[in-house]
Amino acid sequence: MDKGAANPEIKDKVVAYLHTVQKAKSKDIATAIGEKKSAVDLAVKELTAEDICEYLYITTTYICIKGKVGAPE
Amino acid sequence: MTEKKTPQLDELEKGQWPSFVTEIKKAAATNAASEDLLHLLERSYEDRIGHWKHGGIVGVRGYGGGVIGRYTDLPEEYPNLAEFHTIRLAQPAGWFYDSKALRSICDIWEKHGSGLTNFHGSTGDIIMLGTTTDHIQPAFDEFSEAGFDLGGSGSDLRSPSCCVGPARCEYACYDTLEACHNITNEYQDEIHRPMWPYKFKIKFSGCANDCTASIARSDCSVIGTWRDTIQIDQDAVKQYAADGLDIQDRVCDKCPTRCLKFNSETKELTVIGEDCTRCMHCINYMPKAIRAGKVKGATILFGGKSTIVQSAFMSWVIVPFMKMESEDDFAEFKDLMGRVWEWWDENGKTRERIGETIYRLGMGKFLRECELPPVPQMVFRPRANPYVFWPQDEIIK
Amino acid sequence: MSILDQGPPDYKKMIPPIIKDNYGKWIYHEIPKPGVLKHVSETGDELFSVRVGSPRLISLDFVRNLCDLADAYCDGYLRFTSRNNVEFLLSDASKVEPLIAALTEKGLPVGGTGASLSNIVHTQGWIHCHTPATDASGIVKAVMDDLFEYFGSMKLPAKLRVGLACCLNMCGAAHCSDLAIVGVHRTVPRINDEKIAKGTEIPSLVASCPTGAIRPNPKAKSVTIVDDKCMYCGNCYTMSPGMEIMDGKNDGCAILVGGKVSNARNVPSFSRMVIPFLPNNPPRWPEVTDAVRMIVEVWIAHARKGERMSEWIERIGWERFFTLTDIPFSDKLIDDYIFSRETFRTSATFKY
Numbered sequence: 001m002d003k004g005a006a007n008p009e010i011k012d013k014v015v016a017y018l019h020t021v022q023k024a025k026s027k028d029i030a031t032a033i034g035e036k037k038s039a040v041d042l043a044v045k046e047l048t049a050e051d052i053c054e055y056l057y058i059t060t061t062y063i064c065i066k067g068k069v070g071a072p073e
Numbered sequence: 074m075t076e077k078k079t080p081q082l083d084e085l086e087k088g089q090w091p092s093f094v095t096e097i098k099k100a101a102a103t104n105a106a107s108e109d110l111l112h113l114l115e116r117s118y119e120d121r122i123g124h125w126k127h128g129g130i131v132g133v134r135g136y137g138g139g140v141i142g143r144y145t146d147l148p149e150e151y152p153n154l155a156e157f158h159t160i161r162l163a164q165p166a167g168w169f170y171d172s173k174a175l176r177s178i179c180d181i182w183e184k185h186g187s188g189l190t191n192f193h194g195s196t197g198d199i200i201m202l203g204t205t206t207d208h209i210q211p212a213f214d215e216f217s218e219a220g221f222d223l224g225g226s227g228s229d230l231r232s233p234s235c236c237v238g239p240a241r242c243e244y245a246c247y248d249t250l251e252a253c254h255n256i257t258n259e260y261q262d263e264i265h266r267p268m269w270p271y272k273f274k275i276k277f278s279g280c281a282n283d284c285t286a287s288i289a290r291s292d293c294s295v296i297g298t299w300r301d302t303i304q305i306d307q308d309a310v311k312q313y314a315a316d317g318l319d320i321q322d323r324v325c326d327k328c329p330t331r332c333l334k335f336n337s338e339t340k341e342l343t344v345i346g347e348d349c350t351r352c353m354h355c356i357n358y359m360p361k362a363i364r365a366g367k368v369k370g371a372t373i374l375f376g377g378k379s380t381i382v383q384s385a386f387m388s389w390v391i392v393p394f395m396k397m398e399s400e401d402d403f404a405e406f407k408d409l410m411g412r413v414w415e416w417w418d419e420n421g422k423t424r425e426r427i428g429e430t431i432y433r434l435g436m437g438k439f440l441r442e443c444e445l446p447p448v449p450q451m452v453f454r455p456r457a458n459p460y461v462f463w464p465q466d467e468i469i470k
Numbered sequence: 471m472s473i474l475d476q477g478p479p480d481y482k483k484m485i486p487p488i489i490k491d492n493y494g495k496w497i498y499h500e501i502p503k504p505g506v507l508k509h510v511s512e513t514g515d516e517l518f519s520v521r522v523g524s525p526r527l528i529s530l531d532f533v534r535n536l537c538d539l540a541d542a543y544c545d546g547y548l549r550f551t552s553r554n555n556v557e558f559l560l561s562d563a564s565k566v567e568p569l570i571a572a573l574t575e576k577g578l579p580v581g582g583t584g585a586s587l588s589n590i591v592h593t594q595g596w597i598h599c600h601t602p603a604t605d606a607s608g609i610v611k612a613v614m615d616d617l618f619e620y621f622g623s624m625k626l627p628a629k630l631r632v633g634l635a636c637c638l639n640m641c642g643a644a645h646c647s648d649l650a651i652v653g654v655h656r657t658v659p660r661i662n663d664e665k666i667a668k669g670t671e672i673p674s675l676v677a678s679c680p681t682g683a684i685r686p687n688p689k690a691k692s693v694t695i696v697d698d699k700c701m702y703c704g705n706c707y708t709m710s711p712g713m714e715i716m717d718g719k720n721d722g723c724a725i726l727v728g729g730k731v732s733n734a735r736n737v738p739s740f741s742r743m744v745i746p747f748l749p750n751n752p753p754r755w756p757e758v759t760d761a762v763r764m765i766v767e768v769w770i771a772h773a774r775k776g777e778r779m780s781e782w783i784e785r786i787g788w789e790r791f792f793t794l795t796d797i798p799f800s801d802k803l804i805d806d807y808i809f810s811r812e813t814f815r816t817s818a819t820f821k822y
Contacts, residue, residue: 001262025423026268037418041268048135048266049474055137056130059674059709060424061227061267063137069130081753085608088615091525091578093597093607099529107529110597117596117605118752121718125600127711135474143598159598163478169485172537172546179530179537188530192550195593195641202527202598210472217473232478236552239494240485241509241517241559248494250481261475281733285552288738289646289731296733323776329735354734360498379640382680382705384809387646387738423674 006043010035014043015052015065023062023069079111081118100188106203107187109153113145124151131158131206133213136265139223140209156205157187161198161224162216163232163257163264166250167240168193177219185212195290196274197234198224222261229267233257235277236284243360244353245279246297246369247397253277255403260410269414270421270430274377280365281353287377287388292427293410294374294388295397301366302346303355309362310342324355370396373406375413376428386428389436393450412443437462486547488517488561504624505580506566518560520569523579523589523614523621526554527597527607535576543569553589553631555582581622585629587766588621590614592634593641595653601708602636603653603721604750610634612754613651613762620766627773627782630766631730633741638703646729648779649765650741651758655702656720658695665712667691678709701807722749723758727765727791728780739780744791746802768795787821 013033018024026044030037044063047053054066082094097114100107113124124146131142141159148155162178178199182188187203194200199221204212213223224232233256236242238249256275257264263273276287279297287294314320320342325333332348333355335341342362356363373395374388392409396402413427416439421430431439440447449455485493492511499509507519524532536556540548543565549557556578560566570580582588590613593599595606613632620626633644636653644650666675667690675693676684683699684706692712706713725748729741744765748757772794773782783791792799805813 001266001268025270027270027418037268041262041266044268045135045262045266048137051134054130055132055227055267057137057142057227057267058127058669060271061137061229084753085611088611089577089579089618090611090614090621091523092611093525093527094611096525096527096529096532099531114596118608121721121750121752122716123596123599123602125598127600133472135472143600157598165479165484166481167485168550168552169481169489170548170550171484172540172548174479174484175533175537179533183530190528190530190533191526191554192524192528192533192556193526193554195591195643197552214472217476220476220479222473222476222478234552237549239496240481240489241496241519243496243498243509245494254478254481258477261477265475283731283733283738286643286646286731289729290643327735327776352733352735357734364497379635379643379645380638381640381703381708382678384807385640385645385740387740424678 001045002038002042004042006046007039010039011043011047014040014047018053018063018065018068023056023058023064025060026063029063077112077115079115082111082115097189104188106153106157106205107189109151110157110187110189110203113147113151113154116147116150131156131209133210133223136223137267138226138229138265141226143203154203157203158206158209160186160201160204160209160212160216161194161226161232162201162221163224164193164197164199164234166235166253166257167237168197169240174220178216178221181212181215181219185215196224196231198232223265225264225267225272227267228269228271229265229273230260230263230269231272231274232264233275233277234285236279238277238279242279244282244297244356244365246299246365247279247371249277249279249295249297252295252397252403252406255400256406259403259407263414269418271424271426273414273417273427280356281351282357288374289377289385289387290379291377291388292375293413294377295371295406296374297397298351298370298372298394299366300368300370300394303344303349303351303366304364305342305344306362306364307341310359311340313359313362314340318359320359324358327354328352329354370394370398370402373409376426376431378426378428383429383432386426386432388428389431390451391440391445393448409443416443435462484547486545486559486561488515489559491515492517501584501624504586504622505570505583507583515561516563518563518566520558520560520566520573520580521551521582522556522558522573523582524554524556525607525611526589526592539569539572543572551589553582553591555589579618579621584624585626586620586622586624587614587617587626587630587632590632590634591642591644591647593636595636599636601639601704601715603638603655603704603716604636604723605752606634606636606642608752609651609723609755609758612759616759616763617766626766627770628776628778630779632762638705639708644726645740646731646738647741648727648730649762650726650729651762652724652726654722654724654747655704655715655717656722656747657702657715657717658697658700659704659706659713659715661692661695662712662714663687663690663692666693666710668712670710670712675706675709675713678705680705718750722747723755724748725758725761725765728783730778730780736781736784742788743803744795744797746800765795790821793822
């Protein structure tokens, strides 16, 4: 994974995309918004630290907007 | 608390092996969740099925791994297990502790958890078994104050682990503890922020005895070895013979390549160096007389995993020998990992371990795209069919 | 506030002074008695490790108890092994016997070295797993009680490594053990349309089936199963709680033998199935403990000194293994999954 600070524009694009889906793998986010996956990973790192996004484990790890997916019923 | 009985579990307090039931009861004396756990387990012994639901979304701020959500499917009957999550703490290399560190873990878990733990989980982490969603962040805050960080979970790098290595083993061909510690610290993002198709495990074993079972249990196995020839101390050989070891029978005849010759008259042991495959048998039997060669390093293997789904794979030799001594050597290892992970991330399907990706797409493609030179050490034997995918630039047009 | 990404504690701060002084300088070790290792350094220093069995699932009392013993006998230092044993690290030889006496008094077994049965590596089972086909801790306790004499002695032909996995995910990596106990399902998952419709990605669920037995059922926003194709691996249940595979009447254990991870002598090998099913019969799983003891005793009776389970079986041949153990052979033990071909005999040489 890349080191350093994330590109704020990519962060915005990630958030915008995640609002259109329930959840996504970061690889699929990268494809959808046309950015490098390593840059998306870095953006997600910051977005989770900022409590905007969160990781979600459902048989593999996805990313979603925080609070969008609840606990299992 | 109502007086519920646990006749089946009580039976498991008998016998000489230390009882996990006694341990749960000890925790249950002061913790309501552990008390419920005891009764839920008794219920499982009656029903002969488990009573836990699939994991959900629990964790600490900024991380995507290290906490495993767990909920019972019988929350009305066992309300203190409605949430019973696991926190994984990264273990120190070689699982060495001082009592101060262990006591600090106990004090925090007494406050925030069930009072039950595993030393250790299958991957190597300290497992803090059972807490509620509300307690996860405060528990982590205190664990991190005490010098502990979370391990991996989900589709990330799981906590690497290593054998006891040079800390207490004469067989270690490289410093497994330093390698594990150094590489674990390099990859904190990869451990805490799941970003891959699926999980990835690394295990470091100092020699081919492979005490971490790396070849079976890790996607990347780093197994200590040497390039030159074993060193034999003839005086020590004579001592073993004098002490009654049947060197011919127990050592030479068991050597898989028959590369050792014992002269029963002179009591000298010689080796045909180029025939030796460095399996460790003779060294295991005669550690005072036989030592590894002087040019030490590690064999790097990839692809190990367990049964689900396409059958179990053992790791395959990818780099026969890599030095593992200095920061530069670790940098070479990290460079390799970077290429391999990028390839897997690009090509792997969701929930596909790297061994399965390599097998599906072909070892040749994996080697070419990760710029790894093919060498005969990678195979037991070459292919028996002629179905080669020829590169177009080798075809006469 | 938490500290992010500080990594694991530094092992250099956790190792005792005698190890700091002799790091990388050990020249050989001996096993003066079962459960005790003596490592000798080129400096002449001697380190004694006392190995102790643990149930792995332990209370804080247990951990604090270990701390008290470490404080009293080894300046507060101890470690754990890859097989969940505890090792007390002593630089003073005169403290070894007093420590062993203290451990014995507390009911903690000393052993697991050399040609012995070490602790059973195992998974969570009914304690905490969401996909188990059997319990883990209970069977381990029953088997270790039954074979207890082999933990504290070194009278086996070679080391014996037993693993237990409560389902085919095999978190305990039982698949390369001398003897493996593996939880298995035997019935087709019962489909809960409502649960599947609620939170499952149908394409992922369909793709998760290694035999292609799962088909989409768009009407119910669920799936159907071709029963004949299902081999009960449980991968779909991991994907969706709506694929209810746990079956109290039909789940149980398989026994596999002859695996190893060490490269010494022969190459690492997978464990092979010899008993396809034994019932879950808690709390002591007598069918499992009997089968394990029988296999271990036949190995003891017939193996040469130094021969691990896999070496013994490969020398005598698997066909002889079934004769000697009197385990019934059936078509269930002949592989019919994707990598089966290499297991079929392609030679006219064999034994009876």
